[in-house]
Amino acid sequence: MLICIPDVLGKEQVAAFREIMASTDWEDGRTTAGSQSMLVKNNSQLPQVSAAATRLGEGVLHALANSPAFISAALPKRIFPPLFNRYGVGQGFGLHVDNAIRATPNGDIRIRTDLSATLFLSEPEEYDGGELVIEDRVGQQEVKLPAGDLVLYPSTSLHFVREVTRGERVASFFWLQSMIRDNVARALLFDLDRTIQSLTQRLGGGDSACVKLTAIYHNLIRTWAEI
Amino acid sequence: MATFRGVLDAAEWEDGASTAGANSAQVKSSRQLPPDEETSRTLGARLVSALLANSAFVSAAIPLRIFPPLFNRYDEGDHFDPHVDNAVRGDAMTGARLRADLAATLFLSEPEEYQGGELIVEDIYGSRQFKPAAGDLALFSAGSLHMVAPITRGARFAAFLWLQSMIRGDEARGLVRDLDLSIQELAPRLGRDDPDMRRLATVYHNLIRTWGDA
Numbered sequence: 055m056l057i058c059i060p061d062v063l064g065k066e067q068v069a070a071f072r073e074i075m076a077s078t079d080w081e082d083g084r085t086t087a088g089s090q091s092m093l094v095k096n097n098s099q100l101p102q103v104s105a106a107a108t109r110l111g112e113g114v115l116h117a118l119a120n121s122p123a124f125i126s127a128a129l130p131k132r133i134f135p136p137l138f139n140r141y142g143v144g145q146g147f148g149l150h151v152d153n154a155i156r157a158t159p160n161g162d163i164r165i166r167t168d169l170s171a172t173l174f175l176s177e178p179e180e181y182d183g184g185e186l187v188i189e190d191r192v193g194q195q196e197v198k199l200p201a202g203d204l205v206l207y208p209s210t211s212l213h214f215v216r217e218v219t220r221g222e223r224v225a226s227f228f229w230l231q232s233m234i235r236d237n238v239a240r241a242l243l244f245d246l247d248r249t250i251q252s253l254t255q256r257l258g259g260g261d262s263a264c265v266k267l268t269a270i271y272h273n274l275i276r277t278w279a280e281i
Numbered sequence: 282m283a284t285f286r287g288v289l290d291a292a293e294w295e296d297g298a299s300t301a302g303a304n305s306a307q308v309k310s311s312r313q314l315p316p317d318e319e320t321s322r323t324l325g326a327r328l329v330s331a332l333l334a335n336s337a338f339v340s341a342a343i344p345l346r347i348f349p350p351l352f353n354r355y356d357e358g359d360h361f362d363p364h365v366d367n368a369v370r371g372d373a374m375t376g377a378r379l380r381a382d383l384a385a386t387l388f389l390s391e392p393e394e395y396q397g398g399e400l401i402v403e404d405i406y407g408s409r410q411f412k413p414a415a416g417d418l419a420l421f422s423a424g425s426l427h428m429v430a431p432i433t434r435g436a437r438f439a440a441f442l443w444l445q446s447m448i449r450g451d452e453a454r455g456l457v458r459d460l461d462l463s464i465q466e467l468a469p470r471l472g473r474d475d476p477d478m479r480r481l482a483t484v485y486h487n488l489i490r491t492w493g494d495a
Binding site for chain 1: 452453456459460462463466467470476477480481483484487488491
């Protein structure tokens with residue numbers, strides 16, 4: 055399931071991110087690619103270990119921690135330090151699947167990649183092409199969101215970034231290990247949580263049905279969670 | 282009820298140890314209808330039809346296979362000391378086997394007809410006693426330790442059975458049932474067409490898809 059979460063970053067925050075990104079050095083994106091994706095990857099990245107990437111990455115993590123929609127959809131256990139990329143004209147990232155396990159260069163953090171995320175930092179009008187195209191068993195879905203919005207999708211899917219034909223596309227991307235390993239179980243919890251939020255608005259949080267559904271939600275997490 | 286009791290009163294009974302496992306045989310004192318005879322099979326089939334038409338039973342048990350019900354009677358002095366039911370049951374007549382996830386007792390005597398004879402089930406929270414009205418059913422985990430207290434007066438008739446549920450784990454089955462009960466509670470208030478109701482129904486069916494064996 056592909057989930058779009060709007061306004062993870064506000065427009066001022068996006069502008070501040072863009073300013074830092076504009077005044078720093080970039081490197082070839084293939085430094086973090088696996089052997090297959092290296093053949094199809096053509097973009098630039100902020101060096102994984104750099105003051106700029108660290109500072110911006112912490113900003114992203116902070117924004118994620120304050121996004122109830124992100125927490126509900128991802129139920130994150132560990133989030134990989136966010137990376138930042140840039141696609142200029144003629145650049146893209148061919149069809150690939152993300153590595154199952156990701157480790158930081160010093161080995162401090164190692165995760166199983168359950169979910170992949172892209173946080174868009176360019177407005178759609180700034181560039182042509184550059185859509186993130188995600189293939190799952192149902193078919194292909196194209197994603198090109200406003201700056202500050204995030205898309206979350208299962209890392210098991212094949213995906214690519216279409217070649218940019220005008221302008222420049224910058225984004226943050228990262229992976230995470232969820233407390234709920236199974237995509238179906240996680241989607242079910244997300245559905246249940248959204249329903250509880252909606253019913254709480256309509257009936258009040260003290261309503262007996264809301265209380266019972268909340269108990270079921272927590273007991274399902276207790277059943278499935280890896281912590 | 283009256284039909285069941287009429288048949289049972291006229292029936293021939295045998296020692297209940299015939300269907301007990303090695304351990305239970307030593308702690309069981311009651312009589313049973315011979316499981317392979319017509320009387321037991323006919324009454325049992327009627328009981329299974331009644332159970333499958335009962336939405337509260339289906340919601341709680343989510344039955345996949347039901348073992349042919351057995352019928353027992355406890356007279357004065359009879360009892361069944363604490364025991365756990367066998368994990369797997371085979372039907373001698375059909376060769377069909379099931380994993381006994383749940384056990385059920387359908388009470389066929391009114392509580393006033395006998396003294397003692399409570400069904401006592403122990404779980405991790407402690408023990409619970411059942412001595413409901415005739416026609417009521419107690420459903421409990423077949424893996425729990427349970428017993429029938431000694432009868433001190435009168436006679437206690439009951440049917441009992443095991444079933445394999447589509448949902449193997451007690452916790453998981455309990456959650457699915459809780460969700461169903463919440464949906465039943467909300468349906469008259471919000472209507473089945475409500476978007477939140479539709480989403481809850483989706484969650485319910487997807488939980489069964491996740492855990493269910495069919």
